[in-house]
Each structure stands twice: as structure tokens, then as C-alpha cells.
Amino acid sequence: MADAIRMDGKVAIITGGAGGIGAATARLLAARGARVAIADIAFDAAQAVAGSIDGALAVPLDLEQEASIEAMIATVSAKFGRIDVLHNNAALLGPDIAAADGDIEHMDTALWDRTFAVNVRGTMIACRAALPHLRASRGNVVNTVSNLALQGHMIQAAYSSSKAAIIQMTRAIAASHGIHGVRCNAVAPGMTMTPALREAFPPALRQAVEDETLRDQLGAPEDIAEAVAFLASDAARNITGQVLVADGGCASHVPGIARFRSFFAGDQ
Template identity: 40%
Template sequence: MTMLDGKVAIVTGGGSGIGQATAILLARHGAAVVIADIDEGNACRAAATIEGAGGQALALRVDMRDEEQVAAMVADTMARFGGIDLLDNTVSYNAPEQTGSDGEIHEMDIAIWNRALEINLRGPMLAAKYCIPEMLSRGGGAIVNISSTAGILSLGTVPAYAASKAAVHSLSQSIATAYGKRGIRCNTVAPGFIDTPTTRKMGDQFFQMTLDNNVLPYLGQPDDIAQAALFLLSDAARYVTGQLLAVDGGQTIHLPVVADMWRMTAGQPLVEIA
């Protein structure tokens, strides 16, 4: 028996990157997994990987900004698996075309601001809105919302993304407080810079700067975030709720001058990227 046997999980943004790694890991530990993604092809490929390994999966194309589509996602999940126990909100909108910048606030296209809040905050809220009643009908459940270290400390170049991700943890705390007595836990995972095909588009220079400022001598992989989500969604974390877990290689634990001090004593770059 594995830790999630008999559980049904929805992973939003589950078609690629961190979401895909999370969906596959939850399935490996016994959960039936619904993979919701705006890219239907990616969702189907992730589901096929799970089914090929003997697991149960359902791929759904869902635009998480659309309340009707989110409601249909939950209805389809109920029709296929009969219940919902776990929700992982990995769905995310980053800077336009992964340039690493939303634009400065005084010249930002308001559409970028709106899109960031619609996807990064409205999406998880809608997923919770429709999943929570089904969790309550089963006596409780667990939710993990994926935030970002950009929502903890300012990166400066992504104000829309950062504001939406900071708000995600407030949403988690509100859910944890409102539904804890009814058996629902909710926590936030804040990834640091994770090595994915999407983030690779930001270039080796950005990777190197990130690595120089990490305490650990390597960058995170999608499975590092998936493992944190697995823990928080499982009964191993039964006494953990309303918390924010930064999975960031030590990025947020030190003063900004530390990387410069390392360079003074050890030369640069500190570690070469792979």
C-alpha cells in the first residue's frame, strides 16, 4: 500500500514542468490523478505516462480563468472517479514569453497585470471553490497552492507575477483557517528557480546569477517541488496547515551581500551551471 491509495487528486497546470512532475509522483503513490492544463496535448501526454506505469489518470483541457470550465473540470472528475480528496494548484502565468520582465509599473500593459492575477490567483481560487464542497462530502482533504520566492522577496522585474504569487499564500491561509475544523488543510509551496525547459528560455546568465545566490551548489528540479507537494498533501503532514514552505536551495535565507562575499573569497563564478 502506498500513501495515497484510494485518493483522487486534481493537478492544475499538470501538463508540463512542476505540475507534470507532481501529477506523476502523486500517481506513483497511489492517487488517481486529473491533469488539468490549457495545453490539451501536454495533459494527454502526462496522463499517458501515468497510465503506462499502471496508474489512473484523466486529461482535461481547462482554462483556469473560466469559471464554467473549472466547474466542468470538477464535474468530470466526479463522474470519472467519484470524489476529490487532493488539489494541487500549479497553474501559473510567468512574465510574457519568459523574458523575465512584466515591464515597469509606470509603463506596464494592464493586460499583463490582469492576466497574472486571473491565472495565478483567480485560477487557484476557482479550483478551491469547486473542489472544497466535494472534499467536505468525503470528510476533508488537502490543498497545495504553488507560489514563488518572487512572492516572498522582490525580484523587481515581475511586479504582476510577484504580487499574484504573494496573494496565493494569503489565499492558502484563508482556506486553512476557514475549513480546518471541517478537515481540510491548505498549504503553500514557494519554489525558487527551477530548471525546466520553460525557465531555460531565460538564458544561462540568469541561471548563473541564481546559482551564485543559492546556498546549495545546484538548481532545483521539478521533482523537488513535487516531493514537497506530496508531503503536504499526504497524511504525513496531517498537523501542518496554513504554512509556506520555500523550496529554493537556500535562496531566501541570507542577506544579498552573501554572494558577493563568496566571490571575494572564492573567485567567480561560484559554481558552473551544467
Template identity: 40%
Template sequence: MDRLKDKVAIITGAGSGIGLAAARLMSHEGAKVVVADYDAASAEAGARALTEAGGEALPCTVDVTDDTSVGDMVEAAVREYGRLDVLCNHVGGTDPRKDLDLLRLDMDEFGRAVDRNVRSTLIGSRHAVPHMIRGGGGSIINTASVAGLVGDVLQISYGAVKAAVVNITKSIAVQYGPQNIRCNAVAPGAIMTPALLDNLPDEVIEALKGYNALPYLGAPEDIGHTMVFLASDEARYLTGQLLVVDGGMTSQSPAVPGRRAMLPPVE
């Protein structure tokens, strides 16, 4: 219950899914949480849920692609709680209807993908780092994706921008490690978020399970717990790293599902 006691955390995209799960778990561990989201109602609802559960939370409406909006978010956190210890740059994603393969990619969508994933990570970190330095250190946690590690037949923009997030993470870790600021990234695999359920048909979701080493797809809390660890002092010697949380999806050969069917059952 006290792994994040007295720490102040900002989580963007905290109105639903992984961001909300991380907010709940960090609050449960004693953090004061800024629940930041583009949708004001979602931010309000998320913060209210945390306070009703006994935590301290501040709702904040933010456009993570806008420098002024992000600056206002960070200043609101410091004004309310006096410091900033943790920043989760969680907002991202692309529109799967427009982020297709090389020849059919909507180039305007590529620009939006850069803004939502890369620019947002840079802006958030630029505003957070000075306050973390003044506070003696901090932890920045960026949301990447397994899509940034492998090729795919669709969403070429998404893979590209998430790969960029990984490199930005390493650079921030190197540049501000001497000021005791850690920066790590989490690469989720297939997680049962509202976005995944809305964008993938049931048969595709079921097929994805066959490509995991574990027999199920992850829940938002699985990524949230990883973020709690990275925010805590338990991870004080961990920086510049990418933690792949994907149920083993990227660890196995594509031939595994078919070859597994050849095995006799384990008694």
C-alpha cells in the same frame, strides 16, 4: 509507493514542468490523478505516461480562469473516481515581456496575471471544497513563488499575485480547517523548468546558482516531492503554511556570493 493510496488528486498545469513531475510522483505513490492542462495534447500525453507506468490517470482540458471549465474538471474527477482528496492549483505565471517595472508594466497583463494566478486559485478551491467536505477532508496545495516574498526590478505583477496566493492559502486554511481541509502553499525558487530555460539566457541561469545556498538549481521533482508530502497524511497537522523550496536563495544575504569568495577553501 502507497503514501497516497486511494486518494484522488487534480493537478492543474500538469502537462509539463512542475505540474507533470507532481502528477508522476503522486501517481507513483498510489493516487488517481487528473492531469489537467490548457493544452489538450499535453494533458493526454501526461495521462498516457502515467497509465503506461501502471497508474490511473484522467486527462482533462481546462481553462483555470473560467468558472464553468473548472467546474467541469472537478465534476469529471468525481464522476470518474467517486471523490476528491487533493487539489493542486498550479497554473500561474505572467508574460515577462509585458510584466515589467511599475512605469513600463502592461496593465492588461496585470489583469491577466490576476486571472491566471489569483482567480484560478479561488475558482479551483471553490469547486473542490464542497466535495472535500463530503469526503471528510482534503488537501489544497497552491503554487506561490519566492517572488511573492521579495521585491524585484521586473515582473511587478508576478510578485503581487503570488503574494495574494499566500494570503488566500491562509484564509482557506482558517475557514475550512474545521471540516478537516488543509490548505498550504509552495514557493519555488529558481527551478529548471521548460519555462525558465525558455525565458532566461544561460548566463543568467548560471549566475542564479551563486545566489543559492546549495550549489545547483532545483528540478521540477524537487517541488513535486514537496507537493506529495503536503497531499499525504504525513502532513495532516500542517495547514495555512508556506513552504519555501528555493535551495536557500531567500535565506542568505545578497553579499554572500562576494564574501564566499574571500574564504579560503575547505580542506
């Protein structure tokens, strides 16, 4: 098992690979020997990332369009001759979307529908199209979800609900396709310091999350990439149908730990 984390000879698709967690994952998988396809609606950015990785392929992808998703899978298969890993990382989550995604009482139906169309329906179609290839290669799926899919929050009701649906899809694929040698797992990041988040998220709210983190800092895209790469590798060959929470411990402790820290620090 010493070389089980290596990806030599394998082909990995990373959706939402043009930046943040996706780009970090593409670089890490390539460094471990995989040939990578970077799929994103931001095709120019995907090409830029692919251009920085030897032998990488950029593929346009619109998760709202079934034909675009199926074309992505067909393009990668034709280019590389196989597919071993599908990393469903793309999601509808820009600053404007996040600002509009609040509680259920004030939820816009169109936003809810579009969130589920991109995040859940798009992920389902990608898995459906990839599964025949993954069955042939005894490959696997790694879905990016969120620790918000496991916890209640006063914001991002549509996003968190869609990610919870993907967790159940993860289990369903693992249960139905494990007998064919296909694994399916999910990674649940917490707040991750991507350049987009650093620019758009209010510093006071970011500090509130950081205070509840058990590490001394928030996670970076490279931290999540390591979790994805592990699950995608043969080192995780006995792991399927699971959610790996990679949120620096935010979801693991009693509420309000930051206040407890302050109390006991003052008592010392």
C-alpha cells in the same frame, strides 16, 4: 506514520500538469498510489502525460473561464467519485509574458489584469468548486506560489504580486475550513530547471540565481514535486496555512552571499 506519505485510494487534481513541476508531481503522486487528473490548457500535452501514467485522466482547463474550471472539478468527481487533493499549479507564465512583466512604472494594465485573472481568480474558483468535495474527503489544497512572493525584485511585479495574493488565500482557506478537516498549504519554489526555463531564461541571469543558491545546483521539478507530495499526504496532517519555501536556500540568507563566497575563497 510509516506509510503516511502514501496516497493509496486518494484522488488528486494537478492543474498545469502538462509539463514541468505539474507533470513531475502527477507522476510522483501516482507512484505513491493516487489516481491523478492532469488539467491544462495545453490539452494535447496533458493527454500525453496522462498516457504515461496508469489510470490517469486528462482534463481541459482554461483558468480564465469560470465554466471551464467548474467543469474540471465536476469531470474529476464524476470519473473517480471523490477529490482528495487539489494542487493549484497552473499560472500565467510563458516567455512572452515574463518578458513583458517588468516594474510597476512600466506595467501594462491588461497584463496585470490577466495575470490576476488567471493566477488569483482562477485559483479561487478552483478552490471554491473543490471545497465541498475536499470537505467530504477531509482532503487538502496545495498551491504553487513562488519565493518572489516573499521578496522584492525589479522584474515580474505582476506575477509576484499575484502569488503573494495566493499565499493570503491559502491562509484564508486554512482558517475557514480547518474545522471541517480541510488543510491548505503552499509551496514556494525558487528558479526551477524546467525544460521551458532552460530554453528561455538568459544563462547569465540563471547563473546569478544559481550563485545565490545554497545548494550546489538549482532545483529540478522533481524536487518541488516532493514538497507538494509531502504537504498533500497524511505525513503533513498537522500542517496547514503554511508556506513551504523550496528554493535551495535563496531566500534564507543575507544579500550578496555569492560575493562573500568569492571574498573568503580568495582569502584562504
